[in-house]
Amino acid sequence: MCGILGLLLHDPTIDAASEICEGLSLLQHRGQDACGIVTCGHKGRFYQCKANGMVRDVFDATAISKLIGGMGVGHVRYPTAGSSNHAEAQPFYVNSPYGIVMAHNGNLINTASLLHFMDAVAHRHINTTSDSELLLNIFADNLQKTGKFRINEEDIFTAVGGLMGQVKGAYACVAMLAGFGIIAFRDPNGIRPLGMGSRKALGGGEGKDWLFASESVVADASGFSEWEDVKPGEAIIITRNGVTRRQVSPPATFAPDIFEYVYFARPDSVLDGVSVYRSRMAMGDALADSVARVLAQHNLSVDVVIPVPDTSRVAALNLAQKLGLPYREGFIKNRYVGRTFIMPGQQMRRKNVRRKLNAMALEFAGKSVLIVDDSIVRGTTSKEIVQMAKDVGAKRVIVASCAPPIRHVNVYGIDMPSRGELVAHNRDDAAIAAAIGADLVIFQTLPDLIASVRQFNPALAHFDCSVFTGEYVTGGVDEEYLQSLEQLRADNVKRRMELGGLGTMEGKGGGAVKHEPNGTVESREAAVGCSGPMNGADSTVGLHNTYSLQ
Ligand SMILES: O=P(O)(O)OC[C@H]1O[C@H](OP(=O)(O)OP(=O)(O)O)[C@H](O)[C@@H]1O
Ligand SMILES: NC(=O)CC[C@H](N)C(=O)O
Numbered sequence: 001m002c003g004i005l006g007l008l009l010h011d012p013t014i015d016a017a018s019e020i021c022e023g024l025s026l027l028q029h030r031g032q033d034a035c036g037i038v039t040c041g042h043k044g045r046f047y048q049c050k051a052n053g054m055v056r057d058v059f060d061a062t063a064i065s066k067l068i069g070g071m072g073v074g075h076v077r078y079p080t081a082g083s084s085n086h087a088e089a090q091p092f093y094v095n096s097p098y099g100i101v102m103a104h105n106g107n108l109i110n111t112a113s114l115l116h117f118m119d120a121v122a123h124r125h126i127n128t129t130s131d132s133e134l135l136l137n138i139f140a141d142n143l144q145k146t147g148k149f150r151i152n153e154e155d156i157f158t159a160v161g162g163l164m165g166q167v168k169g170a171y172a173c174v175a176m177l178a179g180f181g182i183i184a185f186r187d188p189n190g191i192r193p194l195g196m197g198s199r200k201a202l203g204g205g206e207g208k209d210w211l212f213a214s215e216s217v218v219a220d221a222s223g224f225s226e227w228e229d230v231k232p233g234e235a236i237i238i239t240r241n242g243v244t245r246r247q248v249s250p251p252a253t254f255a256p257d258i259f260e261y262v263y264f265a266r267p268d269s270v271l272d273g274v275s276v277y278r279s280r281m282a283m284g285d286a287l288a289d290s291v292a293r294v295l296a297q298h299n300l301s302v303d304v305v306i307p308v309p310d311t312s313r314v315a316a317l318n319l320a321q322k323l324g325l326p327y328r329e330g331f332i333k334n335r336y337v338g339r340t341f342i343m344p345g346q347q348m349r350r351k352n353v354r355r356k357l358n359a360m361a362l363e364f365a366g367k368s369v370l371i372v373d374d375s376i377v378r379g380t381t382s383k384e385i386v387q388m389a390k391d392v393g394a395k396r397v398i399v400a401s402c403a404p405p406i407r408h409v410n411v412y413g414i415d416m417p418s419r420g421e422l423v424a425h426n427r428d429d430a431a432i433a434a435a436i437g438a439d440l441v442i443f444q445t446l447p448d449l450i451a452s453v454r455q456f457n458p459a460l461a462h463f464d465c466s467v468f469t470g471e472y473v474t475g476g477v478d479e480e481y482l483q484s485l486e487q488l489r490a491d492n493v494k495r496r497m498e499l500g501g502l503g504t505m506e507g508k509g510g511g512a513v514k515h516e517p518n519g520t521v522e523s524r525e526a527a528v529g530c531s532g533p534m535n536g537a538d539s540t541v542g543l544h545n546t547y548s549l550q
């Protein structure tokens, strides 16, 4: 899951970069691999800084000071397509037509046919394995078709509408057109979140500043109010003259990803009218009923409820209160270790669960403990913490999950591409308990999970629950696709790819320059004798690669 952000300040003489950077740090939980900011200054000139690393590592005062201009776009990345190479850090840039920058949250599922189209019809070169670079070029191609010297809002709506007809998958996007403004759009199913807020302009005057962000927490922190969600299939354009919005795709099933509420989003955000915090409290309440029922069936009792920091805390507290059990913080979290689920590679994830959590013997020794987590995906966390609990003397370890068993892959922006990596795949509850070493596991039911979210916005009739059901709202996800995804992105494949360089993009087209057999970005750059940025990627400098794109 990535985080995206767009900011347009009414007063173009105030630089937007430091606020974008602050905002990105509030979205850090959505992506820890890479981050970037592109701003637009005088005469439509773009300035960029992006690299692998966390926001605090990539941006310092010097880097920020070189990002000139009163509007900009930012991104934090958790890769779900392509590689983790810094060349795929976002936002992406394409110079033609008009100069466009884009940040994308989500994942496309028809990349093979889009790449063929790029190559055979649009004759656009895609220089990385990122689906987001592809998405940007589809948008650029549609704008190009206007053939105009200067475009207007109508042309942009037509281009985004065309894109929505061509692209399948999940995409919440913030784009910036040089010297023009910021464009935000959300796929017709609204799978990934995106909202918009405004405030009285910094520096005074009558105008407004405008913000787009994946989560409302960014608006809260920077004084933006009137937060509203971008509607599925809608495009919104902000210029210094104001806002224009349009439904650009025919109506489709609105199905926001329920896993945002389970795990991804910050609890202090409100997504599609639902407080993430309230939904997690409700998940704890509902899970309490299942726990009471299953414990009675097994004639078992529990002495203490212990959450797995961080995400499960809110739900675990409600669960404990409802069952009248003590709630204890038995696992202490090292605050300097980030989220483990979104780390690349199983070895790193496993190692970091141990680095991140420490079990306090005084809360476990001799007790029957109920450990509550928001979800059990690969089982990395639960396997380690069950062992840790036993190592410090727990008498019995029961694990309860706020989400149902995850048996299917995610294709919409969460990197769970391989069924074999999911601990619940082909396992019943008893087998899952055995796999993670627990005495018992108890899962939330799907109807209870859905009710925990929907009760706060009954208008949400559907959710993307594909990781629980295997039903994919966009269509286009068949066995052949799932197998190809597995072959491309399973942990072992990614490891080989990282070791051997970037690898190739499936179905990658030609372009005017002859490709090396395994045409990597590096070999491509060497082939064209280019030491500077390609599509905004910079292979020559690491941190603080702030420079103008012109
Ligand atoms: O079964 P797994 O594959 O381990 O995935 C599930 C775990 O990963 C996440 O924690 P994470 O450490 O990413 O973040 P958190 O600190 O927000 O809980 C999630 O909250 C679960 O604890
Ligand atoms: N998690 C995401 O939203 C990822 C965006 C995009 N697919 C990438 O891999 O960069």
Ligand SMILES: [Mg+2]
Residues within 6 Å of the ligand: 308, 309, 310, 311, 312, 373, 374, 381
């Ligand atoms: Mg966790």
